[in-house]
Amino acid sequence: MTLSHYTKEFSYNLKLAYPIILGMLGHTLIGIVDNIMVGKLGSTELAAVSLGNSFIFIAMSLGIGFSTAITPLIAQADAEKDEKKIRSVFHHGLLLCTILGIALFVIIVLAKPIMLLMHQPKEVVEMAYPYIDWVAFSLIPVIVYQGYKQFADGLSKTKYSMYAIFMANVVHIFFNYVLIYGVWFFPKLGILGAALGTVISRIMMVVFMHYILKYDKNIKPYFKNFSFKEIKKSVIKKVINLGTPSALQMLFEVSLFTGAIWLSGSIGKTSQAANQIALTLATMTFMFAMGLSVTAMIRVSNQKGLNDYVKLVVVAKSIFLLAIIIEIVFALFFIAFHNYLPSLFLNLENTHQAIDNREVVHIAAQLLVVAAIFQISDGIQVVVLGALRGLQDVKVPMYITFVAYWLVGFPISFYLGLYTKLKATGIWIGLLAGLTIAAILLYIRFNQLSKRLIEEQIITHREIQTQ
Structure with missing residues (x-):
């Protein structure tokens, strides 16, 4: 294969990916808005939001990871023109996402006392405690929304989630502003206002997504005549078998970064606030790779449904190459502006917080240099994961991510962070x-895996010819 075989796929890859990327950036913007608005209140408030969200991110990673099982099943059925299978996967997936969202909400609320055992600053824990209750509730609409999103993505209808996220951001920014700072007749609630703004925006997001899909003439038939009588154990089992390892894959990565938040908190609140700033910026650029990961999942699933494994490899590697190029650009951006970007998250004119803020900016700038380097590794691992999910290969990648993140990554973080300068x-x-x-x-x-599939197809084709 020449380079042109891969680059000619860039156009369609980007056409499919850009709404996903914009939607994910919009989703990330909800967290960024929280951090910027709360950061103006002080580094303690920012650290409290960081600690609270670390719990939420763990739960959310399970929900989002589980929901990704829907997309490859829908995309493969779409390539096979099997409308009955599409309907079945959609209904089963949405039901399971709803149940999972409720379960995650309950688990996070019950897990709050763990914060008291984590050696975090006392004032940070006290502030984070009520924040978690409300943001945990927003997990229900978020995971339900993921059910709708993964269904639409599987049908290559990637723009709808983008529209829903944009609408949610408008709602979020408005309610954040008036509830955090007490504008007009709204009470001044501080970080609790940020939590309520998140809840309201996420409820509106899932409502909007439901109706925008329901009134698409091509998708509308899948919304008709839902009945629990149609729910089958075999389909539930299939979704769970794909969704559970995918959820654990995402959990292992998110919990690694959550571990970084907790380790930073044990060093001090300025390190924790700096970690949150750097993590927010790195997450924003990571959304581009995540968008390409979903694109890989969709396109690889389509080619799997068509049994065209040679084209499948070309499509997948074109996305890998595109991700590497994009992440190199972001790496250079982080290096060029690592001293400036952290200041966007803090009120440097606040004389009471001046010493803390200067230290936060200094630490965050150092972290962004490291983040610049791992942009490329992060981009590659997530797009390859997307391609593997498209092949419905999830168990081995689950073990790989566990080893990489928790047997290699976390021990290094723990030792270098707590026992070195x-x-x-x-x-x-x-x-x-x-x-x-x-x-x-x-x-x-x-x-x-891809080589094996191509070889098996060649052998099968030869056997048919000889008969």
Whole structure:
């Protein structure tokens, strides 16, 4: 294969990916808006939101990871023109996402006392406690929304989730502003206002997504005549078998970054606030790779449904190449502006917080240099994961991510962060190590699996010809 075989796929990849990327950036913007608005209140408030969201992100990773099982099943059925299968996967997936959202809400609320055992600053924990209750409730609409989103993505209708997220951001920014700072007749609620703004916006997001899909003439038939009598154990089992390893894959990565938040908090609130700033910026650029990951999942599933494995490899590798190019650009951006970007999240004119804020900016700038380097590894591992999910290969990648993140990455973060002078920077070096190992091993897995599928198809084709 020449380079042109891959680059000619860029156009369609981007056409499919850009709404997903914009939607994910919009989703990330909800967290960024919280951080910027809360950061103006002080570093303690920012650290409290960071700690509270660390619990939410763990639960959300399980929900989002589980919901990704819907997309490859829908995309494969779409390629096969099997409308009955599409309807069945959609209904079963949405039901399971609803149940999971409720379960995650209850678990997070019950798990709050764990904060008291994590050696976090007392004032940060006290402030984070009520914040978690409300944001945890928003997990229900978020996971339900994911059910709708993954269904639409599987049909290559990637723009609808983008529209829903944009609408949610408008609602979120409005309610955040008036509830955090007490504008007009609204009470001044501080970080609790940020939590309520998140809840309201996420409820509106799922409502909007439901109706925008329901009134699409091509999708409308899948919304008619839902009945629990149609629910089958075999389909539930299939979704769960795909969704559970996918959820654990995402959990292992998100919990690694959550571990970084907790380790930073044990060093001090300025390290925790700096970690949150750097993590927010890195997450924003990561959304581009995540969008390409979903694109890989959709296109690989389509080719799997068509049994065209040679084209499947070309499509997948074109997305890998595109992700590498984009992440290199972001790496250079982080290096060029690492001293400036952290100041956007803090009120540097606040004389009472001046010493803390200067320290936060200094630490965050160092973290962004490390983040610049792992942009590439992070991008590769997530797009390859998307391709593997498209092949419905989820168990081996689950084991790979566990080894990379928790047997390699976290021990390095723990040692360098707590027992060397590197501190917060050492924590992020551990993240870099884990992501790099994951990227290498996952790519090897995809290469082996795709070659095997092509070889088996060639052998089958020859056997048919000889008969």
